[in-house]
Amino acid sequence: MTDTTSDSAQAMPTNAEQPDRTGWARFFYSIGLLRESPAAMIGLSLVMLWVFIAVFADVITVWGPNEYDYSAISVPPLTVDGHWLGTDISGRDIWSRLAYGARATLTVAPAAILVCYFVGITMGMLAGYYGGWIDSILISRISDIILSFPLIILFIIIITVFGASALNIIVAVTLASSPGIGRIVRGLTLDLRNLEYVSAAQIRGERSLYIMAVELLPNARGPLIVDACLRMGYTVITIGILGFLGLGLPPPDPDWGGMVSESRTMATVPGMAYMPIIPSIAVSSLVIGFNLLADGLREISTRD
């Protein structure tokens, strides 16, 4: 994917000796490359840890997330059997709420990202490939308007008007993120559009849809994977913020931002500070995971 103009004669033979990798082999090879970057490995482990917790939430918890244990109210971590992360002021198990919160976050965030990418890639490809009025009026102007809209305000309005639900969070994230993705895809498409293999496809009469899907999109995947990873992190933050502001998943479903919000006055109460700290660490570690992973992926993709 990188350009090797000056030293191509020198660089090529090594490449020729690289075995040809396709599909999964290529995927695992890329994961293998990550091992060279310790930060990326930390990122990957953090993400995998939370994915594991989310998937097996009902296996690894004793209490339900909304179950009240009136015998153990506000117990700190590691003091009472069965509540190893303690309980909140209503006696709910923090570990269980954390695990089910992970499940909620890691369901809503990827779903939102998928929808965003579908919309964003479509917009960006159309704008970049066709240019002209489709680009300037239909897509770039609309994107500009949405992008100049302060994000948080956009979220607040959407959620207050349409109500708090997973679906509305996805709608809000899509509306907020797809113009940005569209812009990236548009830029990538503009770079690629003038390459000769695209002209070759045009000259042999390929349809525009074929050119966009087969000739352009596969070559834009590198930067898009990195971006998606970053955006996962930001979406996790967004979901957290919405929860914190009381605009997230409707209670009593556990949600990390909501957990911090409910207990935030405890931050300055001696002996109770663990209540907001634990979910804060949870959300931060997941986002750090995604961002470190993105950074490592970027390093690998620019190096080879």
Added chain:
Amino acid sequence: MAHASSDDYVLEIENVGISYFTRLGEIPAVPEFSLKLKRGESYGLVGESGCGKTTVAMAIMNYLGLNGGIVKGRIRFEGRDMATMSDEELRAVRGSRISMVYQEPMSALNPSLTIGSQIKEVLAVHEGVSDAEAAERSIEMLSDVNMPDPERVMTRYPHQISGGQQQRVVIAMAMLSNPSLLLLDEPTTALDVTVEATVIDLIVQLREKFNTTLLYISHNLGLIVKVCDRVGVMYSGSMVEEGTIRQVFKETRHPYTFGLFDCIPTLGADKHSRTLQPIPGQVSLPHERPSGCSFGPRCSYFSQGVCDVGETPLETVSDGHHVRCRRIDEIRHDPSTVESEVVGGHGDAVLDVVNMSKFYEINDVSLASLFKGQSRHYVKANERISFRAQRGRTIAIVGESGCGKSTFAKVLTGLETATDGEIMFENRNIAAIPVHKRNQDLIRAMQMVFQNPDGTLNPSHSVGHCIGRVIKKFGIRTDSKGIREHVGEMLDVVRLPKAFSTRKPRQLSGGQKQRIAVARAFAGNPSMVIADEPVSALDVSVQAAVINLLNDVQKRYNTTLLFISHDLSVVRFLSDEIVVMYLGEIMEAGSSERIFMPPYHPYTEALLSAVPIPDPDIIQKRIRLEGEMPSALDPPGGCRFASRCPRYIGRICNDEVPPDRDAGGGHTIKCHLPLDELSAVEPIFNTRDSAG
């Protein structure tokens, strides 16, 4: 011990080894290299990409980056070892005693500083002069490099001047503190041939004026002849032959050097009188060099047990002529000649272009145009293009960048539609039919090979997919087995192993990618193939192979080849007919031989005069063009070439479109000068009497 030689030699490179340290370990880019430059001499270092010539230049500057370094030997500049200098001393030498001129002038200049401030700082840093004095001397130097209007240029930004002028700025900056050594790293590679000629003239002129020692690095043997006294040929990090221009060019001894000469097309011969002999294989990687002679694996004189054992020493064959070859006394070189009959030329016309024009409309939204009320401008990319191409022939379209040759290709292939005129292709007028409205047969009948090997293949798809898609798309074969077979056949045609069909483009060399591109273009058996600068991005040894391939494949399928190029030597070799374009119009058209002989169109004459010829015995008449090519936005009304024409006759050139004068045999010249005046000129090329 002080070296007595230090006075005579400006630069002494003694057994220097240069390595880069990467993830893969140490890469010996230059294993061992020696070079001595006498004061005032001009030395040419020639070699293909990746042979280490730029690395040597950077090592001289002691600028090898964080991962590069000199691992052995010494580089002495004016008697001082560059490696032992402190940062302070190094700074004092750089830009002052040794200066450098780079390949890409646009990127070598800082885009956000004015040219004035970039030039002046050289004097401010090295001589601590006042701003006023620095400005004065900078302007003086800009005049010395023949920069028009130097005061104004001082206040401009790099993007506001042309490429040729940018290179003049870089040269002025380098010469400002009168260095004793000037390194020139491919200084004209990014420039058009007529601009290149003026920059080369300038370098020669400055050298005479300031008596600067030059190290001229280039891949182009023709330029070395013009600029240098001595030349060194590098291959894979080491010097293989060294001597005076005459020794190396006329008494060539090393197999690589004459290999180079054999694969360069020359103006005296075409495909019917000689063949190009590409050097087989490719340069071995620095860390995979064979033992013994590094050229061994590609050498036709390779002898086992002789060439692959131990270090090959550099031997002196005559005074100052050194050759690194063990079999030097056994081998003699004789260039091949062939006689093949001229084919085609009587067939039906595949393509007939009549008065085709392509204008782009630009809506000018500046305030000035609003006041004038004229907000519509036309870029006249092609105007009044007429010519005919017969089946099986090769027609070349020649011109410098901006002459409209690529636009013409776009109109032919239907990526753009013509504004006016007719394009009869296979008996249909396709001028106004964009590609998505053309039927399958029409599309199949015209395919294209592109310039840039790195862009021509989709990096995500395998070679097999890339060729197979054409076969499937055009319905040549429909079943997957049939397609696979046909892909194999096409790979055979372009002389690549069938196993290549599973490879991805990144696993191929530049030449191999171009072969695949040729296979792709011919896979649908088209009646015409357009090749847009197909070899200009390739090294000469690879270039020859692709040219031969195009020639063979074209013969095999009796395809009409429309060859777009700026390289007159390649064009002379490959094409039957030539069309010369300037600023969107055809200036001259005719058979290959006739174009290279008088009568010439004044523009063709200038072009031919600018072509670098790798032969010290050929003298070219010197015709240089003044100024810049005008913008294609509202171009001159009469003759497009009038503003720069050395044979300009008067108002008529500005006001009236010149007639197409018929010089016989289908040779036409668009000029106001009468034919007898055009004929009454000396040929551009003359052979020197080489008695001595």
Added chain:
Amino acid sequence: MALFIGKRLLMMLVTMFVTTVIVFSLLEFTPGNVASKTLGPYATQAQKEILYNKLNLDDSLVVRYVRWISVLSGIIKDPVYDPDLKLGYKDSRGDQYFGNFGWSLKYRLPVNDIMWRRLGNTMILAGIAFAIIVPLSLVFGVLSGMREGSALDRSLSYTGITLTSIPEFASATFLLVIFVLMLGWLPGTSNMQNFEPWSWASQMVLPVIVLVLYDFGYVARMVRGSMVEVMTRPYIRTAILKGLPYRQVILKHALRNALIAPFTVILLQIPFLITGVVVTETVFSYPGFGKMLLEAALFGDTALIEAATLIAVFIAVTTQLVGDVGYMYINPRIRFI
């Protein structure tokens, strides 16, 4: 140049117009809603009906939109101030003037009486944060981008990633625990009711740190990226091989080009800080614009949401305009003559 600015101004107007349409249609789509929202939850049915007629809420959305814009631009009187309604709403500026945003239900004041004061508070907070973030990220970004892969570069890189990954509510929690609970140095809320200088300053510390932590890493990484990219450019090699001192290579040749790309990003931190401080303000009960907006939204205070949104979008588009013009000015390659 003038034409360019003119075009951008026009774009700005279009954006503002589209914003008013979207916000109005989202919030006031159902007229019944509007009546009860305007009167609050304790209104009688009679009051609602009077208002319903008074405001002609039977009219189509378009007509109501035009009427709302007319009130806003001072062309007609705002009907809610009509004494016949006996609502007791009063605006010291009168009931017909330019910029009449209506009555805030939540704060029981004219919108203009509450919004500007809150905006002022937020600007102080955002201004201090901005004044710290910009020089800090420039210095660290340039220093680490100067030598890619150096120890400073690596540590800054990972610090930046970590800091931008911690959402404001989390970093606020950590800071509260450390500085308020454990060390007891600072107050836990910043309601700004005590105007004594020392108390004022100590209340500002934590909100400012939260904003700086969250934003600094992002901006610094942008600057670093741009710097790294510039340092690989051939013209830097030219400058070094001209024999310039390293300092001059960096300050004169690299810096200028390296700041072109992050310029817009830096400027865009202004609208981000002003409208994005909702979380920080909420955590520290800081009486700012964001907290006001959130409360208005949760309460259903339509007039105030509309007003605040308009102002926020206005700030955003104005910054963009300034950014575009400034970008043209600092980048000679696109400067118009």
